[in-house]
Amino acid sequence: MRKHFGMPVAFLAVLMLVLAACNGGGDSPSASAAAPSEAPEESGAASEAPEESAGESAAAGADYKACMVSDVGGIDDNSFNENAWAGMERAESELGVEVSFLESRSTEDYARNIDQHIADGCDMIVTVGFLLGDATKAAAEANPDTRFAIVDFAYDPAIPNVEGLVYDTAPAAMLAGYASASWSQTGVVGTFGGINIGPPVTDFMDGFIAGVNYWNEQKDDDVRVLGGRDPNDPDSGTFTGNFESTDDAKNVTLGMLQESADVILPVGGPIGQGTFAAIEEQQAEAVGLGVDVDWTESTPQYEPLILTSILKRIDNSVFQALERAVNDEEPQPVFVSTLENEGVGIAPFHEYDDEVSQETKDEIDALREALISGDVDHTEYYGN
Numbered sequence: 001m002r003k004h005f006g007m008p009v010a011f012l013a014v015l016m017l018v019l020a021a022c023n024g025g026g027d028s029p030s031a032s033a034a035a036p037s038e039a040p041e042e043s044g045a046a047s048e049a050p051e052e053s054a055g056e057s058a059a060a061g062a063d064y065k066a067c068m069v070s071d072v073g074g075i076d077d078n079s080f081n082e083n084a085w086a087g088m089e090r091a092e093s094e095l096g097v098e099v100s101f102l103e104s105r106s107t108e109d110y111a112r113n114i115d116q117h118i119a120d121g122c123d124m125i126v127t128v129g130f131l132l133g134d135a136t137k138a139a140a141e142a143n144p145d146t147r148f149a150i151v152d153f154a155y156d157p158a159i160p161n162v163e164g165l166v167y168d169t170a171p172a173a174m175l176a177g178y179a180s181a182s183w184s185q186t187g188v189v190g191t192f193g194g195i196n197i198g199p200p201v202t203d204f205m206d207g208f209i210a211g212v213n214y215w216n217e218q219k220d221d222d223v224r225v226l227g228g229r230d231p232n233d234p235d236s237g238t239f240t241g242n243f244e245s246t247d248d249a250k251n252v253t254l255g256m257l258q259e260s261a262d263v264i265l266p267v268g269g270p271i272g273q274g275t276f277a278a279i280e281e282q283q284a285e286a287v288g289l290g291v292d293v294d295w296t297e298s299t300p301q302y303e304p305l306i307l308t309s310i311l312k313r314i315d316n317s318v319f320q321a322l323e324r325a326v327n328d329e330e331p332q333p334v335f336v337s338t339l340e341n342e343g344v345g346i347a348p349f350h351e352y353d354d355e356v357s358q359e360t361k362d363e364i365d366a367l368r369e370a371l372i373s374g375d376v377d378h379t380e381y382y383g384n
Contacts, residue, residue, distance in 0.1 A: 064326050066091060067122035068101040069113040071129035073243050075103050078298035079269035079291065080314055084128045084151055087318030094319075095326050110135035118143055124325045126318055127151070130197045136162065147331060149321040151314055152200040158333035163324075165317045167200075167337045169310060170207035171371040172344040173265075174378045175364050176289055176310045177211020180263040181223040182360045183307060183352070185285070190226035190256035192238035192249075194268025204267040204291055204310060205229055205237060210381035214367070217381075226256050228384035240271060249274030254282070262286040263307060276302040287352070294347040309347040313337055340372045 068088050070081040088099045100120075102113040110132050117125050118139065124147040127136045133153045140148045140162045147161050154164025180189050191208050193201040209228050216223055227238035240248035249271035256264055257278065262285060266272040275288045276299070288302075289295075290309030295302065317337050324332070337343020346364075349356050370376040 064095075064097040064124070065120075065122050066097045066099050066124045066126065066322050066325075067117040067120065068099070068126045068128065069110065069117065069132065070101060070103045071131060071243070072104050072106060072109075073269045074105075075101055077270040078295070079272070079293060080151065080312070081128050081269070082298065083293050083312070083314040084126065084318050087315035088126065088322070090315065090319045091322040091326075095323060097322060097326060104132075107131065111138065114139045118146060123147065124149065124322065126321070128314075129153075130200050131195075147325050149318065149331075151318070154334045161331060162333075163321050163331045164334045165314070165321060165337070166334060167312045167314070167317075167344055168203075168339070169312055169344050170203040170210065171339050171368075171378050172312075172346055173204045173207025173310050174211040174214065174371065174381070175346050175368060176265070176308055177208040177213075178215050178364055178367060179211070179308060179346070179349070179356060179360065180208070180265070180289065181212045181215035181221070183287070183356060184223055184263050186260045186262045187222065188224050188226065188260045189263040189265075190253075190259075190261035191265040191267065192227040192240065192252050192256075193266075194240055194243040194249075194271050196235070196237065196239045198234070201239075201267050202229060202231075202237065204265065206231055206382050207310075207378060208265050208289075209384060210378045213381040213383075214376070218363070225384055226259055226261050227252075229382075230384070231379075231382045240268065243268050243271055246271055246274035246277065250278040250281075253278035253288075257282055257284050257286060263289070265289040265291070265310075267291050273299060273302070276305050279305050290347070296347070296350050304351055306350065307352050308349050311345045311347055313343045313345075316343060338372075339368060 066088060068085060073081050075081050075085055085101060091097050092099045102116060104110055104113055114125060114135055126149045128151045130152045132150060136148055136150045140159050144161055149163040149165055151165050154166050155162060189212060191205045193205055206229060209225050212223050212225050215221060229237035238252060240252060242248060249266050253264055253275040264275050266275040279286050279288060287305055287307040290306055292312045294309045295306050317335055339345060367376060371378060
């Protein structure tokens with residue numbers, strides 16, 4: 001059955017944040033971690049070719065120093081930190097910039113690492129994750145001549161020297177949810193997150209549920225979702241409460257397997273490995289989904305258990321932010337990666353390609369086009 005929740009959730013989030021800013025806000029920065037339902041005009045396409053030649057950009061980058069601060073998952077998290085660093089390394093290779101990173105082992109490291117990069121003379125600092133919002137805001141305002149970009153966060157009002165890199169992942173997750181419902185043999189699937197920080201995590205979960213609901217509507221089926229959310233209740237859903245403990249993720253997954261779930265989407269970077277470990281340990285007839293990157297490449301040991309991955313091209317958006325900086329272009333307050341500009345999507349089915357029918361693949365392609373055109377609104381399918 002179609003779920004109607006009126007005004008899109010992402011729009012409501014942005015609206016509430018604007019109102020909070022107008023009323024003076026609180027101690028935390030007014031910000032939007034959700035991608036708007038439509039990219040603003042100033043947002044470029046994630047796959048656009050640069051106007052300048054590669055040679056000109058490389059020459060401009062020769063004296064440019066770009067630095068990154070990871071979130072607590074670490075630089076080798078097989079997920080968003082590692083993906084962001086891949087964008088930095090691409091900038092080093094293609095633009096000739098000098099790159100470096102500092103890892104955050106705890107939240108106390110955020111400000112210290114940013115300050116260290118400033119002391120080291122970094123021209124641009126990329127911070128990775130919603131949780132670095134406060135530390136990035138403080139450093140950017142105190143150092144207006146240093147350029148910043150932050151992944152999964154955007155400020156309202158905008159900070160002149162900061163680019164907010166956000167990702168409209170819910171439509172991509174809807175494609176994965178549709179594929180998961182088509183594959184499920186038990187008619188039960190599940191999803192859970194790490195920390196409930198809002199859209200950077202919950203957009204994956206909500207989109208996944210939307211895909212299952214869309215499958216049910218199209219096929220007159222009744223696939224159930226465990227761990228699901230009510231988008232009108234920000235405290236709903238299942239979460240481990242951290243982005244580090246694979247044991248916590250494993251325990252949540254074991255519970256879902258016991259309730260017959262045979263497709264599970266964990267949203268929390270490295271904790272997702274706990275899901276695949278649980279499926280493997282139980283020798284369950286089940287699969288999991290990766291997030292951010294193609295997990296068959298980042299965690300090849302689990303390839304036999306991965307149906308697909310929901311891609312979030314952090315590497316592309318980080319590279320493009322650095323390219324704009326090297327070419328001395330004005331920072332874009334909000335750069336949105338979408339299905340249309342190929343900044344989000346789903347990975348191939350790899351080992352499960354023969355188990356997803358051509359009919360289903362065609363339906364997924366049609367759904368993608370309908371989401372891009374607006375003929376299908378993913379928010380209308382939110383909620384269990």
